[in-house]
Amino acid sequence: MPVSKRDHLLTTAEQLFHEQGFHATGIDRIVSAAGVVRMTLYNHFSSKEALILAVLDARNQRFIKSLDIAVASAPEGHATSALAEAHGQWLNAYSQHGCIMLKAMGEFAEHSATIHALAVGAKNDLLQRIEAAVARDGLAHCPGLARRLFTVLEGSNTTVALLGVATALADTREMIELVLDAAMRDGP
Amino acid sequence: MPVSKRDHLLTTAEQLFHEQGFHATGIDRIVSAAGVVRMTLYNHFSSKEALILAVLDARNQRFIKSLDIAVASAPEGHATSALAEAHGQWLNAYSQHGCIMLKAMGEFAEHSATIHALAVGAKNDLLQRIEAAVARDGLAHCPGLARRLFTVLEGSNTTVALLGVATALADTREMIELVLDAAMRDGP
């Protein structure tokens, strides 16, 4: 059975928003790319803003879920590096065009408080997962460790687009190890 | 003597583009904010794209110049940390809303090859300056060191917007030191 029109619209819109930006992607582009008529879109989403919110929310749930699965199945003491690895795999598979949440923050900071808040919330979700993984590895006492790891992962969003996936992810892996090793050396 | 109309348009457009995004900022908004009439803008810039290019180019030249000055006046062996410090000062002074080059890349990747190339070029300018500073500090032999430092500085673009300037820049400073110390320990 084919996916529902609603789901098809969500994935089509996500791809177009991601590649072309939000303001630059018109409703007509989305519906024609999805092979659907305009009223079908407005039957499922009350406005373009509602569509964007649904796209971002669904994507963030998939992202967070993949992180949680990686952490849950990580060997003891390796939750943090497993999370970083899952982050890298996400970049490789779905985010070589730059982080869609960052794009949303940039386009809607002064234009839609709702969208902006959702994108910021997604970033906080990631930071919170890093903090949980650090605690799980027994490194909760290291001040600012999670934020430093967060900085590295955010930096990789840009380097992937600029230097290519292979180089960027290799660099990122080395830095994660470096930061973790330093934290374990300073602490017990 | 007041600044020329052209310069005034450039700074006004830069602020609006930075805060509201490129597509979301119309020509009318720019000219009314600049207290200038429509034809004055088109007298100086042939199109909106030309205006965006001029804005980004001027901004990048100011940015690179501030980095070069910091490196040139740094004590021997501290060019890299001086460059990172100048980068942090730039974020604090001019870029708390997120990196305008990243926004341009996101909005014009599939929409204007010229703008996208200029923004990518700006990022490469930064990476190149990092490589030069690393070499000046006698660390040119460390493979990937410049790229790792670049990743940290790119990450700070995001953390500044999410965690605030004070926290983000303190974290960044610690990470730059960490990466440099590790490189000096492994190297000579």
Next chain:
DNA sequence: TCCTGTATAGACCGATCTATATAAATTCGA
């Protein structure tokens, strides 16, 4: 004095934008 360059003022163009209205056609479960 004349000429050139720049700014102002405002109307105007076609195109595109988001969103709605309405009626016919289709789908699909009970």
Next chain:
DNA sequence: TCGAATTTATATAGATCGGTCTATACAGGA
């Protein structure tokens, strides 16, 4: 097989977009 929900098709509203046009005013230099 019937009826409700969904989708299609089309037309339209009203705003805004980037960009052009004409005409006027005024400055400084030749």
